[in-house]
Amino acid sequence: MQVITSKDNPNVKRISxxxxxxxxxxxxxxxxxxxRLCEEALSRGLTPVEVIVSESRTGWAASFxxxxxxxxxxxxxFTKISxxxxxxxxxxxxxxxxxxxxxxxxxxxxxxxxxxxxxxDPGNLGTIIRMADAFGLTAxxxxxxxxxxxxxxxxxxxxxxxxxxxVVRKTMDECFAFFNGNGIETVATHLKGNDxxxxxxxxxxxxxxxxxxDGLTDATTGKCGKLIRIPMKGRAESLNAAVAASVIGYELSxxx
Amino acid sequence: MQVITSKDNPNVKRISxxxxxxxxxxxxxxxxxxxRLCEEALSRGLTPVEVIVSESRTGWAASFxxxxxxxxxxxxxFTKISxxxxxxxxxxxxxxxxxxxxxxxxxxxxxxxxxxxxxxDPGNLGTIIRMADAFGLTAxxxxxxxxxxxxxxxxxxxxxxxxxxxVVRKTMDECFAFFNGNGIETVATHLKGNDxxxxxxxxxxxxxxxxxxDGLTDATTGKCGKLIRIPMKGRAESLNAAVAASVIGYELSxxx
Numbered sequence: 307m308q309v310i311t312s313k314d315n316p317n318v319k320r321i322s323x324x325x326x327x328x329x330x331x332x333x334x335x336x337x338x339x340x341x342r343l344c345e346e347a348l349s350r351g352l353t354p355v356e357v358i359v360s361e362s363r364t365g366w367a368a369s370f371x372x373x374x375x376x377x378x379x380x381x382x383x384f385t386k387i388s389x390x391x392x393x394x395x396x397x398x399x400x401x402x403x404x405x406x407x408x409x410x411x412x413x414x415x416x417x418x419x420x421x422x423x424x425x426x427d428p429g430n431l432g433t434i435i436r437m438a439d440a441f442g443l444t445a446x447x448x449x450x451x452x453x454x455x456x457x458x459x460x461x462x463x464x465x466x467x468x469x470x471x472x473v474v475r476k477t478m479d480e481c482f483a484f485f486n487g488n489g490i491e492t493v494a495t496h497l498k499g500n501d502x503x504x505x506x507x508x509x510x511x512x513x514x515x516x517x518x519x520d521g522l523t524d525a526t527t528g529k530c531g532k533l534i535r536i537p538m539k540g541r542a543e544s545l546n547a548a549v550a551a552s553v554i555g556y557e558l559s560x561x562x
Numbered sequence: 563m564q565v566i567t568s569k570d571n572p573n574v575k576r577i578s579x580x581x582x583x584x585x586x587x588x589x590x591x592x593x594x595x596x597x598r599l600c601e602e603a604l605s606r607g608l609t610p611v612e613v614i615v616s617e618s619r620t621g622w623a624a625s626f627x628x629x630x631x632x633x634x635x636x637x638x639x640f641t642k643i644s645x646x647x648x649x650x651x652x653x654x655x656x657x658x659x660x661x662x663x664x665x666x667x668x669x670x671x672x673x674x675x676x677x678x679x680x681x682x683d684p685g686n687l688g689t690i691i692r693m694a695d696a697f698g699l700t701a702x703x704x705x706x707x708x709x710x711x712x713x714x715x716x717x718x719x720x721x722x723x724x725x726x727x728x729v730v731r732k733t734m735d736e737c738f739a740f741f742n743g744n745g746i747e748t749v750a751t752h753l754k755g756n757d758x759x760x761x762x763x764x765x766x767x768x769x770x771x772x773x774x775x776d777g778l779t780d781a782t783t784g785k786c787g788k789l790i791r792i793p794m795k796g797r798a799e800s801l802n803a804a805v806a807a808s809v810i811g812y813e814l815s816x817x818x
Contacts, residue, residue, distance in 0.1 A: 429685055433802045433804070433805060436798055436801065436802060436805075437798075437801060437802070437805050438796070439796045439797055439798040440794040440796045440797075440798035440799075440800070440801050441794060441795060441796055442794070442795030442796035442797075443796065463802070465798065465800070466798070467797075467798045470796075470797045470798065471796070471797075503816065536812070537815065537816075538696040538697060538698070538815075539697060539698030539815050539818050540694070540695045540696050540697055540698035540699070540726075540727070540815075541695055541696075541698075541723075541726045541727075542692055542693075542695040542696035542721065542722070542723045542726065543696075544696070544721070545692065545693060545696050545808070546689045546692060546693070546719070546804070548689070548802070548804070548805065549689060549692075549693050549804065549805065549808040552801070552805040552808055552809060553808060553809060553812045556792070556809045556812070559793065559794075559795050559796075560759065560793075562795050
């Protein structure tokens, strides 16, 4: 077993570059670090293009990525490239899942899409992906301005769901062309809408969630076929974007 | 108008100390900075014990805190004590709302309490407080180990709701003594529970949400009178704590 002890080793330099999300993204790759994050991706059957372990964690590589020659770093060098406060000595590099040209469909006429227009908070995006996976929605559609789904904070917040449910980047124009062309009801939240839970919604359905501060753009709201309102009997006038997406996802999942 | 230009001024030293949450907490105070945070608290009628502005923001103090002599700092000194990346030159110090010995009640027999046992993420706590305010719940009860509700991140995430809805710190023993003694149904989420939304719940009611990683303790679950399950038709096995709290809060608010 060859242990790399210098941070100037070309392999170390290459991996170190990939730990920066902007660099990995350019190459269509994702750097994952830590046992939970790595094992979640591996348990989904994703094959790493690279396995990196510290000297003391070669046993992990033998168990979780058999057949792949790991890059073994001294504890010191691993700590130097690590992006975490308490390095666990375990990292993998995987390819970004390909974003298909088509919209995913379950083919049972009960599709539910949650469409995010300009979601900015990684925690919110991750929480919505996790919720969509839990409630059995078909896919999470993200606008070009929504934050990167393979951002480390997003991946952590999904608790593995990022590898289960399709997350597809589409423009609002592409969304309306597909939904309108396929008889899929489009829904926006609006104060003038009917109450969520009043039996107004039917599947297949796509619902739109806007930016944390600004909500949905008027352009998108105007194109939606139906407006709904989340009943709020208290004083706050709005909900966190992930909470709003979740409450609607919960109601719609009753129809699946 | 006297402008303080030295960071060694005793008043600046005193305020600078209060910008650290642990120090402010010891004195039963809360330091709020930035126009949104300050104006939210002031619009709720809270009277600051101290107003701090930069030289260029004395107009803000005149408009929002008339009758209170502000501490005016040079831009430079304000920036030095500021806790934000882009200082807005506006801060206030308020007293921590007193945590009453009694449990709050609306007195209409329709109380709903969300009880948080060991919630650790400030974003989750803030999101739950905001949700509880929006859905008209009675109060948010936090265990002694739940994170500080007056932590800056929590306050920001509540979007002002922290000043609207009572947030009360109680032990689990105090909770069960009060709920059981007053005919308030106690509810825990559990895989073996009945489905949420099946008409099983009635008011008044208190529902318990556990720690992000570990869920509710067995001790607390065991003391609850009813178990419910959030139906999940997908693959993820659990929801983010704030999402779970919100979906249950949404269902219960239908009964309010």
